[in-house]
Amino acid sequence: MPLPLYLLAMAVFAMSTSEFMLAGLLPDIASDLDVTVATAGVLTSAFAVGMMVGAPLVAALARNWPRRSSLLGFILVFAAAHAVGAVTTSFAVMFATRAVAALANAGFLAVALTAAVTLVSPDKKGRALAVLLSGTTVATIAGVPGGSVLGTLLGWRATFWAVAALCLPAALGILKGIQAGRVKEEATGMPTLRAELAxxxxxxxxxxxxxxxxxxxxTFASFTFLAPVVTGTAGLGELWISVVLVLFGAGxxxxxxxAGRLSDQRPGLVxxxxxxxxxxxxxxxxxxxNEPVALFTLVFVQGALSFALGSTLITQVLYEAAGAPTxxxxxxxxxxxxxAAIGPLVAATTFSAGLGDLGPLWASSLLVAIALLIALPFRTVVTAGRSTEVVR
Structure with missing residues (x-):
């Protein structure tokens, strides 16, 4: 895999640390900003909504922008949003900074995903995606638990400052590792935006x-609210939150x-x-x-299954959208x-339904069950792998 791909993964690590780190900080953020834990969980949804809306919008606007400049600009805006978040005492301002950071993350990831698959041969998109997403998984292994420990020792604001600082070496890596130049100069005959949207x-x-x-x-329904499960249901101390997050990240x-080795050729098996x-x-x-050993074991297993299945499905999205390069x-x-937006919102409703700390886990079960029920009638389509149109 080419070096620029790993530099993109390093930037994804910084951004993913921010996206996931609230899972270990929600109780403290809620207390400091004078809101409930369920309300603080909406910050995760705010981030996800910003990315959901921002990704296609920013990708369309950035079609002809210089790739390196776009990636660099997105990550610097992301860092600035975290600096503001680190000093605010207002939940509304925090909500706004998460939305701005999400737009920057959306633009970065949309460009990075497209850039990543152009750095490798057409039959290695799954492996390229696995390298890029390794930034996310390393964030769950090291960045998020590290942020949780930092938040426990120095307060949650220190974690926001750390993410802002983490963006700077990633920005330098992009500046040094990604070639300058305009996208339209790199891809003569690029389809029109209308054709790509079609x-x-x-x-x-x-x-x-x-x-x-x-x-x-x-995944997000449970991951966002793992901290209350660890300290409440399992009755463990706050530092054990980091252990659970590390196990989920390792999985x-x-x-x-x-999945990176199977999603290109055998997605149906995964x-x-x-x-x-x-x-x-x-x-x-x-x-x-409520049993710590079972909790630790299953968190690892669920991390592995969630990301194996999720990354395989996202690889299929990239294959099926191969005719829309930007x-x-x-x-x-x-x-x-x-x-990521729907999951925490669904999970938050389980608290008011009287399901307590375990409600988000049952919500995750329900969401996966719905996915399986939808997939079953279309199993031949889902398991067919790449279409011939994609690989011709």
Whole structure:
């Protein structure tokens, strides 16, 4: 894999640390900003909505922008939003900074996903995506737990400052590792924006996006509210939150690596095996979360299954949107973040329904069950792999 791909992954690491870190900071943020934990969880949805809306919009606007300048601008805006978030005492301002950071992240990821698959041969998109997403999984292994520890020791604001600082070496890497030049100079004969948007009408693309969104919704529904499960249901101390997040991140890393080797040629195997196991795993975690050993084991397993299945479905989105070279990344980003927006909102409703800390885990089970019910009638489409149009 080429070096620029790893530099993009480093930037994704910084951004993903921010996207996921609220899972370990929600109780403290809620207390400091004088809101409930469920209300603070909306910050995760704000970020996801910003990415969901921003990805196609920014990707369309940035079609002819210089690629390196676009990536650099997005990550610097992202850093600035975190600096403001680190000093605010207002929940409304915090909400706004998360939305701005999300727009910057959306633009970056949409361009980066498109750039990543152009750095490799057409039959290695899954592997390229696995490298790019390794930035996300390393964030869950190191960045998010590290942020949780930093937040516990120095306060949640220190974590926001750390993310802002983390963006700077990533920006330098982009400046040094990505070639300057305009996209339209790199791709003579690029289809029009209308032609790329028309790609969105393909049934296979819509199905892959829908299933990817539901699986990611299930992931975020539980991941966002893991901290109360650890300290409440399992009765463990706050530092154990970091341990649980590390285990989830380690599992996600394993899942992405395995899926990266299978999603190009055998996506049906990952979906057919991983889907039912993911459903059983969330249900088992809801039942056994009060047992620390079971909690630790199942969190690792669910991290692996969630990211293996999710990354495989997003790889399918990129294959099915191959005729939309500048918009494909935004379709994948939108699918991921529709799920990331819906998941915490669905999970938050379970608190008022009287399900307590385990409610989000049951919500994840429900979301995966819906995905499987949708996929079942279209199993031949889902498991067919790449269409001949994509690989010709």
């Amino acid at each position: 790609r969105f009408t393909r049934r296979r693309l819509i199905l892959a996006m829908l299933l990817g969104a539901l699986v990611n919704a299930a 996600s890393f394993v899942g992405v690596i395995v 979906i057919a095996v991983g889907g039912p196991l993911l459903l059983l795993g969330w249900s088992a975690l809801a039942v056994l979360a 918009m494909a990344g935004s379709y994948a980003t939108a699918a991921l973040n529709v799920g």
